[in-house]
Each structure stands twice: as C-alpha cells, then as structure tokens.
Amino acid sequence: MFTFLLSFSNSSAQEYTRWNLPPGAVARLGKGEINEVRYSPDGRTIAVASSIGIWLYDAHTGVELALITGHTAYVYCIAFSPDGQTLASGSSDSTIRLWNIQTRRRKATLIGHVNRVRAVAFSPDGNTLASTGIDDTVRLWDLRIRKLKKTLTGHTDMGRSVAFSPDGKILASGSDDGTIQMWDAETGQSLKVLTDHNRNVTSIAFSPDGQSLVSGCDDSTVGVWDVRSGELRQHLTGHTAYTVSVAFSPDSETVVSASWDNAIHLWDPDTGERLRALKAHTGPVVSVAFSPQGETLVSGSQDGTIRLWDTQTWAAKRTVDGHTAEVKAVAFSPDSKTVASGNTRNTIHLWDAETGVRKTTLAGHDAAVAAVAFSPDGGTLASGSWDHTIRLWDPETGQHKQTLREHLDSVVALAYSSDGDRLASGSNDDTVRLWDPKTGPELEILKGHTGDVRAVAFSPDGGRLASGDGNDNEIRLWDGHDGEHILTLVGHQRDVTGLAFSPDGSILASASDDRTVGLWDMDNGQNLQNLRMLKGHTTYVLAVAFSPDGKTVASASWDMIIRLWDPETGLPKSGFVGHTGYVVSVASAPDGRTLASGSTDGTVLLWDMTQFQSKSD
Secondary structure: OOEEEOOOOOOHHHHHHHOOOOOOEEEEEOOOOEEEEEEOOOOOEEEEEEOOOEEEEEOOOOOEEEEEOOOOOOEEEEEEOOOOOEEEEEEOOOEEEEEEOOOOEEEEEEEOOOOOEEEEEEOOOOOEEEEEEOOOOEEEEEOOOOEEEEEEOOOOOOEEEEEEOOOOOEEEEEEOOOOEEEEEOOOOOEEEEEOOOOOOEEEEEEOOOOOEEEEEEOOOOEEEEEOOOOOEEEEEOOOOOOEEEEEEOOOOOOEEEEEOOOOEEEEOOOOOOEEEEEOOOOOOEEEEEEOOOOOEEEEEEOOOOEEEEEOOOOOEEEEEOOOOOOEEEEEEOOOOOEEEEEEOOOEEEEEEOOOOOEEEEEEOOOOOEEEEEEOOOOOOEEEEEOOOOEEEEOOOOOOEEEEEOOOOOOEEEEEEOOOOOOEEEEEOOOOEEEEOOOOOOEEEEEOOOOOOEEEEEEOOOOOEEEEEEOOOOOEEEEEOOOOOEEEEEOOOOOOEEEEEEOOOOOEEEEEEOOOEEEEEEOOOOEEOOOOOEEEOOOOOEEEEEEOOOOOOEEEEEOOOEEEEEOOOOOOEEEEEEOOOOOEEEEEEOOOOOEEEEEEOOOOEEEEEOHHHOOOOO
8 A cells, every 4th residue: 555644844843954953054854763762850851862863852742852962973872860960872983971951062971882882871879870882891980070980791792771770789781692680780790690581682671669670682572580589580472573672660560662563562560461562653663661650651663753652541642753764865856845865664755955844755665765766847756665666656746656566676776867758777686777757668678787786877968878886896888768788887896886977968977885986088988087086985985966067076975974076176175074874875956055965864964055056056
C-alpha cells in the first residue's frame, strides 16, 4: 500500500530549523535520529540524545525548547543530575560533556574514553558520574573536580549501560560480552558477575526500592535479577527482536522494555507476566523512560517519533515528530522551492526550502531510498531504492504514478535528460538502464560495467550519459539517446561514486572513494591540464555538484566536510563543516542561492551560496 502523509507544521513550530546552525548554513531540515530519551527530575522536560545534539522538549506540550550542540559526532547517551541542574552527554567523539540545563552552555568536557561513549549515569548524590563505551572500560568521574577518579576493567567487549543503585553503593554495568558486572561504587572492586544472558546486554536499570535489577539483551529477552544474591528471578520472553531499553516504574511494580520489533512490553517483575504490549511505533523503539511520578511513559523510536503514554489508560497522550533517519540522497526541484531527501526509513521527505517545513512524506518503498531526481518540468519525482525499484511520484499531490521494476538489485543513482524524455538509472546489478518516464517502458539496457553503477549523469544537451563503476573504477560515456558506448575514462584508483556535468557540458566532475574529485575535459576525454585530481578530502568522496553558473564544484565526503572548488584553477574556494555524520549527497539549487547536503546524521543542511555567485547573476 502506498501512503501519502502530511506532517503537522506551523511557522512558529519550525523555528528550530535555524537553531545553532553551523557557519554558512541557513536551515536544517530534520532533527536527526533518536538514540535515548530521559525525563528531567522535576518531570517538566524531556531530553533526547540525537545524532546531531540534544533536543529539549516541554514534557506537557511537546514543544521544542532548545537544541544543545557542541559534540562533533552523534550523541548516544544522556543523564540528568539528581538536582536537575546538569545534563551529561556521551558521544561518538569520545567525550562526555556537562551542560548547564538553565543556560544550555557547556560546563566541562571529560576526556578519557578512547572511542564512542555509550552510557552515562549520575550517582544519587550527584558527585560521581559513571560512563562506559566501546573501549570496554567503565569510568568513574569525580564531578567536584571534574576529573577521572577510577577506571574499572573486567568487561571483554563494548560497554552498553551503567546504573547506580538507589543508595549509591553499587554500580552495575552491561556489556556486549554478555555479562552484567556489579561493582562497589566507592572502591571499584568487583562484587559479582551475572552471566545468564547469552548475547549483548544492552540496557540495565535498578528498581527504585533497590531490590531488583532489570536487563535487556540482544537475545530478545528481559532479565529480572535479585540484587543481593545475583540470581536471575525472571527470564521474560515475548519480544521478537533485540531488546534495547528497559526501565522500572517509580513504584517498582512494573518493568517496561523496548525492542527492535517496534513494540513496548509491560511486565510484572515478580510473576513474569506480560501485562500489556504497546505497538503504535512503526520502527524500532530505542529508548523508554518513566516520568518521575510515574504518570507518563516516554518512548523514542527510529520511526522518527517520540510518544508519551498515559500510564493509567496506556493511551497515547501525545506524539512529537520530526526526527529523521540517515539521508541517502537529496535533490532540488527545478523552481528551487522544494528539497527532496531519500532516507534509510524507506521514505522520501519533501521540504519547503524557504521555511524548512516538511511538506510531505512519500511512503511505499520496501527498503532505503538511495536516489531521488526531479523531472525538468518539476511534475514528477523519481526515487530509486534498495528494493530494486524506481517509483515515480507527483510531488504536488503525493500520488504514486508508477513503478519501474526491471533492475535485479538496488537502484542507487538516477538522472533525467534535460528534455525529460529519458530517465537513466544505475544499479548494483552492474547495469545502466534508460527508461521512458512518461509511459514507463524500459528503452535500453547499457552493459559493460563490471561492478555496481553508483552514479549516472546526463550532459546538459542530453547527448551524452556518464556512468561510474564501483569495480573497475571507470567512467563510461554513452550516447544519451541510443545507449551506444562512446568512450571510457580511466584515472580513478577506486570506486566512482558521483558524477556531474558543468552547465555548459564542457567538464565532467567525478567523485571517488580514492579521496579525489576528478575534472574531465569533454572535448577530448582527458583530464583538464594541471587538474587531474583535486585533493583535500581525507576519506571517501561520495558526491559532486556544479553551481548553476559553473564557477563552483561542491564535493561531499565521509570526512563530514563539504569542499568547494574552482573548476578553472582546481584550487579550493572554501568549505562547509557542520554535519555530525558522513556527508553522502549534495545538490545545487537551480537559482544558485543554496546548496543542500544530506548526511547519515539524518539531516539536510542548506548552505548560503550567494557569496560564490558570479556577478552577472
């Protein structure tokens, strides 16, 4: 079934699209992925650790209060201090930051972990912070002097969770080694090791009465343990996928668990009876937490929503949306008013490029959407997916027009000819296909590549079609009408990942996993003199785009940087930095004023390009 979803929005609700933007950016589309949700001790605020920072919401209205940024990578975990004045956050950038919750300013940065920090927890007196992460250690930080107090070793794999007992005497830690370690919170001495789980322990929580510990595991189960004896009292089964978050109700009488099966389960920890299942989320539920008084449960999901549940009736009280999955592709409409973004949640978002409002979500693909392209007249949007299909949509109404199904593997690249009569697609089935996008039939199958075709581009006059190979590292030029092979360009040392013709058709720009941008002279098929390869990126370059005046080439990379180049001299002009994940796609607005970049951090950033426009514009 194909669905057309209109998102709720208003002008004031969209102010957050301009909060804490990096230099050069004019808007942020999407809030990033949800990693963890937590209530403030007074129950008034919900904090959300996301791929771009920490979002603060009013717990009663769901209105955005603030976006706290500063980490240079995903924020995976958060914790409020007992007095509610400080928020701790752990990140993929290996640091822990302490924030003043009133001013939203950074108070301190704790450095010691050598990789991603996956969990943080305050001691009940607020003087100690525990943390764990990919480096297999558990660390205790003295917050009075903001320095490392102890490093606890014993786990043999990544740490996933830490929790203090209510009296502060015991620290528990869960790990991918399948164990839960119980430590003396003061001395760091190991007290006992709980070993009944047989896979990664993803989440742990003490009951408020201190008698029990609950744990979630990648084996889809929930464990309830006796804290004093370390015995497994209950082994709760019912989830059908990873159990990734667990919590006790404030009265210690209910356990809640969240899973990748999209469900939330409620359990009696004494009898092991499953009391209820909440199944409103349409994606993996990654985090759950009770409000301090227990009247509300909050859940965060990879479906992009935060849901608030009334714990008396278990009805959904409120849904907050706007969080977004990894972006795989971006494209501007011909009038520059709309940005389309394809994502790993199998959907396409259409955004108003001026206001940042999400206008429409197109759903129907069965896997990630890896390519999007508008027809030259703007009347059709094409989307290519890992589900092997191309779907054609009316971007105004959201109506699905037709599905093109001949590819045998993921469709990862799309391009329209300038007259709109042909649509080219590149696929992991090693072929390029030409389609009649108006009537639907496949016109030609272009064979010759020996690996994934990761990029396609038509010349401005439609006479040539370029395609990039993911195996022999070649670029093939084809006749744009009949698909006859014309020429093969050789020069890159690794996969060709992106292609773009200059507006006059004289230059072909290419992106490659060899960390370079290539500029090719289309008159003789050779690289431009002294511009064989543009170097500066430190890892894979995934996409390139020309500005409409042809004076600038933009490149996107896994180094999280967008670089701007002068195609005449090959010299760098400038660059944009602000994404917290890999930058995988770039697109220039036809009016030349804006550049869009899509990232694995789940957002699209719009950048001001007016400073680079030619004077004649």
